[in-house]
Each structure stands twice: as structure tokens, then as C-alpha cells.
Amino acid sequence: MKSRRRVLLAASALAGLLLARPGLAADQVVKIGIDASLTGGDAQSALLVKNGAVMAIDEANAKHEVPGVKFEAMVLDDGTATAGQYDPAQGAINARKMVADRAVVGAVGPQMSGVGKAMAPILSWGDLAIITPSSTNPDLTDPKFAQQYRPAGKPIYFRTVATDAYQGPNMANYYADTLKVKTLYILDDTGAYGEGLSNAFQAQAEKKGVKILGHDKIDPKAADYAAVLTKIKQLNPDGLYYGGVMQAGVKLVKQAYEILPHSMPKGGGDGLITPEMLTAAGFPAAEGWYCTNASPHVTEDPAAQAWVTAYKAKFNVLPDDYAITSYDASLVIIDAVKTVAATGKKVTRDAVRDAIQAGKVKTLQGVVSFDANGDIEDRVISIFQVHYDKAFPQDDMIHQFKYVGVAPQS
Amino acid sequence: MTTADVYLQQCINGLSLGAMYALLALGFTLVYGILELINFAHFNVFMVGSFVGLGTLSLFGVVPGAASLSGFMLAAVLLGTLLVTMVTSGALGVAIERIALRPLRDVRGPAAMITTIGVSYVLFNLVLLVLGADSKNFPTPLPSVSFAIGGAVLRLREILIWAVSLVLMGLLTWFVQFTRMGRAMRATAQDPEAARMMGVEVDRVIIMAFFLGSALAGAGGLMFGLYYNFTSYIIGFTAGLRAFTAAVLGGIGNVPGAMLGGLIIGLVEAMGGQLISASWADVIIFSILVLVLVFRPSGLLGRVAPNKS
Numbered sequence: 067m068k069s070r071r072r073v074l075l076a077a078s079a080l081a082g083l084l085l086a087r088p089g090l091a092a093d094q095v096v097k098i099g100i101d102a103s104l105t106g107g108d109a110q111s112a113l114l115v116k117n118g119a120v121m122a123i124d125e126a127n128a129k130h131e132v133p134g135v136k137f138e139a140m141v142l143d144d145g146t147a148t149a150g151q152y153d154p155a156q157g158a159i160n161a162r163k164m165v166a167d168r169a170v171v172g173a174v175g176p177q178m179s180g181v182g183k184a185m186a187p188i189l190s191w192g193d194l195a196i197i198t199p200s201s202t203n204p205d206l207t208d209p210k211f212a213q214q215y216r217p218a219g220k221p222i223y224f225r226t227v228a229t230d231a232y233q234g235p236n237m238a239n240y241y242a243d244t245l246k247v248k249t250l251y252i253l254d255d256t257g258a259y260g261e262g263l264s265n266a267f268q269a270q271a272e273k274k275g276v277k278i279l280g281h282d283k284i285d286p287k288a289a290d291y292a293a294v295l296t297k298i299k300q301l302n303p304d305g306l307y308y309g310g311v312m313q314a315g316v317k318l319v320k321q322a323y324e325i326l327p328h329s330m331p332k333g334g335g336d337g338l339i340t341p342e343m344l345t346a347a348g349f350p351a352a353e354g355w356y357c358t359n360a361s362p363h364v365t366e367d368p369a370a371q372a373w374v375t376a377y378k379a380k381f382n383v384l385p386d387d388y389a390i391t392s393y394d395a396s397l398v399i400i401d402a403v404k405t406v407a408a409t410g411k412k413v414t415r416d417a418v419r420d421a422i423q424a425g426k427v428k429t430l431q432g433v434v435s436f437d438a439n440g441d442i443e444d445r446v447i448s449i450f451q452v453h454y455d456k457a458f459p460q461d462d463m464i465h466q467f468k469y470v471g472v473a474p475q476s
Numbered sequence: 477m478t479t480a481d482v483y484l485q486q487c488i489n490g491l492s493l494g495a496m497y498a499l500l501a502l503g504f505t506l507v508y509g510i511l512e513l514i515n516f517a518h519f520n521v522f523m524v525g526s527f528v529g530l531g532t533l534s535l536f537g538v539v540p541g542a543a544s545l546s547g548f549m550l551a552a553v554l555l556g557t558l559l560v561t562m563v564t565s566g567a568l569g570v571a572i573e574r575i576a577l578r579p580l581r582d583v584r585g586p587a588a589m590i591t592t593i594g595v596s597y598v599l600f601n602l603v604l605l606v607l608g609a610d611s612k613n614f615p616t617p618l619p620s621v622s623f624a625i626g627g628a629v630l631r632l633r634e635i636l637i638w639a640v641s642l643v644l645m646g647l648l649t650w651f652v653q654f655t656r657m658g659r660a661m662r663a664t665a666q667d668p669e670a671a672r673m674m675g676v677e678v679d680r681v682i683i684m685a686f687f688l689g690s691a692l693a694g695a696g697g698l699m700f701g702l703y704y705n706f707t708s709y710i711i712g713f714t715a716g717l718r719a720f721t722a723a724v725l726g727g728i729g730n731v732p733g734a735m736l737g738g739l740i741i742g743l744v745e746a747m748g749g750q751l752i753s754a755s756w757a758d759v760i761i762f763s764i765l766v767l768v769l770v771f772r773p774s775g776l777l778g779r780v781a782p783n784k785s
Contacts, residue, residue: 106710109609147604150710256755283755287714289704292489293749293757300482316611320705324631346611346706348540 093136096413098123098399099164099196101175101185103152105145107286107313111340111388112177114463115199116141117381118389119174122396124380132404135413140170144181150287151313152257157181158188165192171418172197172399174392178311179203180258186215186223195419197224197399199392202336202360203262204231207439221440224422226391226398226431228360228445230259233335234266236447236473237307237358242274243474245331245356247305251298252281253318255310263335264309270476271307279303286314295325306330311337316346323351336360339386339450341461349460352452358473363448364390364431365464373430374464386463387448394429401427447473481627486746492634492703494742495641499696500719501726501734502648503569503689509665509729510685516592517572519716520599521690525565525697526614526707527603532560533615540613544620553617558640561698562691569690570683596712603709611708614701637699644695645735648688652731657684665729718745721765727775736776740764 100119102112123137142160146153157176164170165188173189173196176182182201189196198206205211206223216222241247252268254260261283268278279301282294291314298306306326308318315338322332333356343352364370364387373393377385402421406413426435435443450467458465477485500522507515536553538545545553576595580588622631652658657680663671664681672678700715701707722741726733741761748760768776 105604106609107611145609147601147609147709150609150708282753285714285755285758287710288757289700289711289715290489290493290745291754292492293486293746294754296482296485296489296746297750299485300477300479302477316706317704342610346613348613 093134094413095138095169096135096171096403097138097140097167097169098396099160099170099173099175099194100139100141101144101157101160101164101173101181101196102177103145103181104143105147106149106151107316108151108177108311108340108342109145110342110345111312111386112143112145114341114383114386114389115177115392117377117383118199118385118392119396121377121380122393122400126400131400132407135403135407137400137403138169140164140167142175144176144178151311152176152178152181154180154184158184161185161188161192165189165194170194171403171413171415172422174199174395174399176201178257178259179206179262182206182223183215183258187217190216190218190220190222193218193222193415193419195222195224195399195415195422197226197395197422199226199395200336200360200388201225201259202227202230202233203258204229204266205258205262207441209439220419221423221438222419224395224398224436224440225442226361226394226429226434227336227388228442228447230263230266230335230360232445232475233358233360233447234263234268234309235270235476237333237335237356237449238267238270238274238276239474239476240356240449241271241305241307241331241333242276245305247276247303247331249277249279249303250305250307251279251301251303253294253306253308253310254281254283255286255308255314256283257286257310259337260310262309263337264307267307267309284310284314284318286310289317291318291321292325295321299325299327304331306332308332308334309337310334312340312342312346316342319343319347319355320351328354331356333357336388339388339463339467341463343452344461344463344466349454353454355452356470357450357452357467359387359448359450360445361387361391361448362431362444362446362472363387363450363469366469370430384463390430394427394431394434397429398422398425398427398434401425447475449473477627482750484625485628486750487743488628488630488634490743490746491739492637492742493745494739495637496696496699496703496715496738497719497722497741498735498738499641499644499692499699500715501723501738502645502731503693504720504723505726505728505731505734506661506685506689508723509731510661510668510682511588513577513588514592514720515689516589516716517576517595517599518592518689518693519712520596520603521565521569521572522693522697522700522716523707523709523712524568524599524603525561525690525694526701526711527607527612527697528564528694529557529561529698529701530612530614530707532557533617538615538617540615542615542617545617546619550617550619554636558695558698561694565694565697566687566691569686569693572690573683573686600709600712607709609709611706614705614707616702616705618702633703637703640695640699644692648692649731651688657681661685718761721761725765725768725775727777730775730777733775733777
């Protein structure tokens with residue numbers, strides 16, 4: 067405590083010095099943490115997310131969006147080689163790194179809910195607000211779990227996406243109402259996200275009268291899912307639903323294509339809307355899979371085309387909708403810093419958090435605002451179906467996932 | 477599918493897994509039989525083998541998405557790839573022995589075993605850093621021919637994996653039983669000191685054990701890629717751990733034991749997935765291992781290990 071006060075004193079003394087001598091004044095450096103799973107089974111989709119956040123920061127600097135403030139990105143990777151995908155333990159280390167650097171006043175991330183659960187308590191004690199562009203597990207913002215994920219009190223975990231409390235059930239509605247599925251088999255990849263999503267999906271499917279023939283867990287590190295898929299083939303359900311990310315997803319999609327009837331509807335959540343689905347699982351295996359995003363579909367919105375072109379020009383890859391939610395998350399933090407700076411107060415973590423909570427920010431997906439728990443107020447689930455359009459590159463995130471529509475809210 | 481079809485299908489699934497585990501298990505057993513060393517680098521020699529196979533196939537012009545081959549071309553490409561992969565993986569095994577393990581040959585305690593863990597991680601991270609973390613598509617030169625047996629499906633790739641494993645295991649058995657080098661290996665396994673006194677060049681025997689074991693792992697890696705159509709830097713650990721279990725189950729140091737162990741583990745994995753749940757596969761496999769070791773500490777077919785002098 068004492069040393070922190072000393073640092074603050076020194077910092078404000080320094081700031082005072084700089085203010086007093088405008089000739090020498092340098093911009094205050096404000097850092098925005100970015101955390102994504104850049105190593106492992108979701109590396110390519112992590113890059114899209116990271117790019118989105120970085121782009122907003124670069125644009126803010128170029129436009130001098132906040133006078134006297136220079137933004138800097140602190141990019142951290144929560145994927146590890148040993149996990150082969152996101153690693154909650156690495157997420158915890160990254161959260162401590164962000165908290166330890168006083169210049170970090172807000173963060174974008176993490177990509178994965180499993181990491182979010184490890185980061186949230188650390189960020190809470192560090193008073194650091196984070197906005198996730200893609201982690202959808204509802205527990206993270208649920209007041210029931212406040213003790214666990216925001217032990218210091220105030221909500222610090224915000225989202226520019228909806229949660230699996232919508233993503234799972236709304237897709238279950240689509241399965242029951244539109245695909246007319248009467249019997250189902252469900253798989254998940256044992257992760258926090260996959261388990262939560264598939265359970266939420268299952269609960270609503272049961273409520274709709276769909277018979278669940280089984281719910282199995284598959285080990286993302288195993289290579290062979292033939293045993294469980296053969297069992298599913300025997301039970302012959304009307305549909306298959308998978309909750310999870312791509313480490314297991316790639317193998318599941320490939321092997322399901324070989325073992326299960328091609329006419330059986332198969333689907334999953336936002337964990338499947340990734341470049342890996344198009345290139346690693348690939349065609350013809352991925353053809354026909356349904357997937358959802360917990361955000362509105364923006365990349366084909368005419369109003370967003372200039373942005374999409376700029377993104378492609380900057381990073382040489384097309385964005386997906388979570389690149390947009392990530393860009394939006396950065397915008398919200400930049401806007402909060404601007405609000406705080408405009409009042410003449412010091413840009414502190416606490417002030418930025420309060421500004422995020424209170425803000426109504428115009429972003430690519432529309433006006434973003436948060437409820438008392440940090441959840442986005444507009445909750446839209448979009449459904450896509452993978453369909454190979456040979457006129458576009460195979461890894462084209464915009465054209466190979468055909469937009470079906472908004473999933474029916476119950 | 478009738479119930480009988482399902483069990484037949486799960487047998488086919490399990491035998492294919494088992495064939496792969498058996499190829500890998502042989503490498504553990506060969507090295508353990510001679511050095512009483514558990515070679516954890518073997519996990520990732522298997523993984524590197526699958527990448528060598530991928531590279532060799534692409535040198536032959538077989539890349540993902542290319543048309544499948546047939547007849548003589550297919551046989552020639554597969555055989556060529558298998559040979560290149562096995563020799564390269566074998567050479568990698570020998571290099572590991574020369575660079576990392578020989579200097580520790582006379583060091584007592586677990587130093588050598590820990591070193592193999594280190595080597596394993598070096599290989600793992602090298603492949604990760606050089607080739608990236610995404611899973612790589614493996615080409616499929618095999619035509620997608622399949623046979624229906626009742627309601628079960630037997631695909632060409634399953635026949636391939638069984639055939640390759642059977643031939644390689646047959647060759648290995650012949651080598652160990654009937655050649656001069658094989659006899660030297662068996663002699664060294666029984667008593668290295670006595671073998672050395674009888675004029676066996678123990679260094680050559682050790683190199684041969686590493687070469688053969690790693691070559692089989694390479695073949696296993698190539699089969700893995702052809703079978704699952706992908707490879708990734710991370711495939712070594714799950715397969716390696718199960719193969720190691722297979723070797724212990726059959727009796728580590730015992731060549732037929734490794735084959736038997738591999739088949740049992742493969743079948744248990746498939747049947748466990750059918751009868752109980754896929755997520756219980758590891759629990760069942762390792763419970764069986766514990767039970768076997770409690771009641772038959774030397775494994776199902778008994779252990780052949782050096783006498784400690």
C-alpha cells in the first residue's frame with residue numbers, strides 16, 4: 067500500500083512537472099491490455115480478435131482522439147504449447163502482468179471463458195476493467211458468482227457480446243422450431259465455455275420437448291472420436307450439437323463427416339466460427355455445419371464496409387464479427403479514457419471503469435451500453451451455416467459462413 | 477445399425493487405434509529392454525515422424541486437395557514415404573541417443589530419464605515454433621474405398637494401417653529372433669555385462685534399439701496422419717502416454733507384449749466409448765493398467781529387463 071502511494075505521488079509529481087512546463091510536455095502513455103489465445107488450436111481466430119483491438123488503438127492515436135494521451139497496446143497470449151489451446155493458468159499470469167503495470171487502465175479480452183474465469187478475480191482486486199469481445203460464459207457476470215469473479219465488489223468484466231444464456235437456448239429454439247429436430251445428441255470439449263454452452267442448449271432443448279439421447283464429453287487432446295461417433299450413428303438422432311472450441315472441433319468435424327450421415331444437421335456455437343473451421347477442418351467436412359455468434363452480424367453490413375476494407379488493408383486478412391466486437395471493446399475503453407480526461411481528472415483505473423459502466427458508445431455494432439453486471443444490453447445471436455462458395459478464398463470469414471438470420475429468442 | 481454391427485464397427489475402430497499404439501509401444505519396449513530407460517522423447521519422435529511423412533508426401537506431389545492415386549503409383553508413393561519417414565525418424569532417435577543420452581550412460585539415478593523428458597519438450601517446442609500451432613491438413617492419397625460388412629464400414633485406410641503394422645511387427649519379430657544383431661540385442665537385454673564379455677558391441681546394440689524404435693514411431697506418425705487427415709505439434713502426448721501404458725500392460729521390454737498391450741488399449745478405448753462414455757476412456761485405460769500391475773507386476777506377458785549387477 068505504502069509503495070503504491072509513493073509511486074502515485076511520484077507519478078503525480080512528474081505529471082505536475084510536465085504540466086507546468088508545457089514546452090516539454092509529452093503525452094501521457096495509457097496502456098490497453100489485450101489478451102487472446104494466440105497459441106494453439108484457436109490461434110487464427112485469436113489473431114482476428116487481437117487485430118480488431120489494435121486497430122482501434124492505432125486509429126485513436128492517429129486521430130489524437132484524446133488530447134494529451136498516447137495509447138499503447140500491451141498484447142498478451144494466454145495460449146500455451148502444453149495446453150495446445152487457451153490455458154487458464156497463463157491467463158492468470160497475464161492478468162497479474164496487466165495489474166502490475168500502473169499505466170494499464172483497461173483491457174480487451176480474453177477470447178475464452180475458461181481464461182476469463184481465471185483472470186476476473188485478479189483484475190477485480192487490481193481494480194482493472196476488462197471488456198471481452200468473445201467470452202460468453204454467463205457465470206462471469208452473473209451476480210450469483212460475484213464472490214468468485216468480482217470479489218472486490220464492482221463489476222469489472224464487461225462484454226461486447228451476448229452470453230451463452232442466450233447463445234445456447236436461442237440455438238435450441240432454432241433446432242426445434244426451424245430444423246424440426248426431435249432427438250439430439252450433444253458433445254462438449256470439457257472447457258468452461260463448451261460445457262456451459264452445451265448445458266444451456268440442452269436445458270432449452272429439453273424444455274422444447276426435444277429428446278436428448280446422450281451428452282458426452284470429448285478430450286480435446288485425443289485424436290480419435292470414432293468410438294463416440296459410432297455410438298451416435300447407432301442412436302441416429304435428428305441432430306448433433308457441439309459446445310467447444312477448435313482443438314477438438316477440427317477433429318470432430320472431420321470425423322463426423324466420415325461417420326455420421328451427411329443429412330444429419332450438426333451445429334455448434336461461436337467456437338466454430340473461426341478460420342480453423344474453413345482451413346483445418348476444411349471442405350467437404352465443414353459443409354453444412356450451423357454455428358452461432360453471440361453478436362449481431364456486422365461484417366456484411368453496408369455501413370461497415372469501409373471498416374472491413376481498412377482492416378483487410380492493414381492486416382491482409384478479412385475480419386470476422388468478433389474482430390468487430392473486439393474493435394468495439396477498444397472503442398469503449400478509448401471513449402471512457404476520453405470522458406475521464408475531459409473532466410480534467412486523472413485517468414485512473416477506477417475512473418475508467420466507472421466511465422465504461424456509465425457510457426453509451428457508438429460502435430460498429432451499434433450503441434453499446436452495459437447493464438449493472440457488465441453485460442451488453444443489446445443481446446443478439448446470429449446463425450450461420452458453412453457453405454463453400456468457390457468464388458471466394460477458402461479462408462474467407464465473410465463469405466464461407468453464410469448468414470442465416472437472428473436466432474429466435476425464447 | 478444393429479447392435480452386432482455397432483460392436484463390429486467399434487472393433488474396427490479399436491483395432492486401428494491399437495495398431496498405432498502397438499507401433500509406438502514397441503519403441504518404448506525396445507529401448508527399455510536394453511537400457512532399462514523409459515524414453516519419453518519417443519512421444520515426440522512419433523509427432524516429428526508425422527511431419528516428416530507430411531513433408532515427404534508433398535515432395536512426391538501429394539498435397540491436401542490433390543486427386544487420390546491408385547494402383548502402382550499409390551503403392552510406390554506410400555512405400556517411398558514410409559521408407560523416408562522411417563529412416564529419418566530412426567536417424568532422429570539415434571541422434572537423440574548420441575547427443576543427449578550417451579553422455580549420461582554411466583550416471584546413476586533418473587538423470588537419463590529426465591533428459592528424455594527434456595528432449596521431448598525440445599522437439600515439441602521446435603516444431604511449434606518452426607511450423608506453428610495450427611493443425612496441419614494431411615493429404616489423402618488413398619482413394620476413399622470402403623467395404624460394408626453388415627452395417628459396419630471398413631475403409632481402405634483401416635486396412636492400410638493394419639497391414640503396415642502387421643508387416644512391420646512381423647519384420648521386427650524376425651529381426652529380433654533370427655538375425656545376428658537380434659541375438660545380440662536379446663543377449664544385451666538379458667545381461668549387458670555378460671554380453672559385452674562375449675564380444676557383443678553394446679554401443680551398436682543400443683544404437684540399433686533406438687533406430688528401430690524411432691523408425692517404428694515414425695511409421696506410426698505417418699499412419700496417424702493418413703488415418704486422421706491431420707497432424708499437429710501436440711499429437712505426441714496423448715498417443716504416447718497410451719502407447720507407454722500399452723507397453724507396461726503387455727510387459728515392458730517384451731516385444732509381443734507391446735503388440736498385445738497396444739491392441740488391448742485400442743479396443744478398450746473404443747468399447748469404453750460405446751458402453752460407458754468417451755470421457756471415461758482414460759479412467760478405464762489407466763484403471764486396467766493399475767489392476768494389471770497390482771496382480772501381475774511384470775505385465776501380461778512378463779518383463780524382459782537387464783539383470784542389475
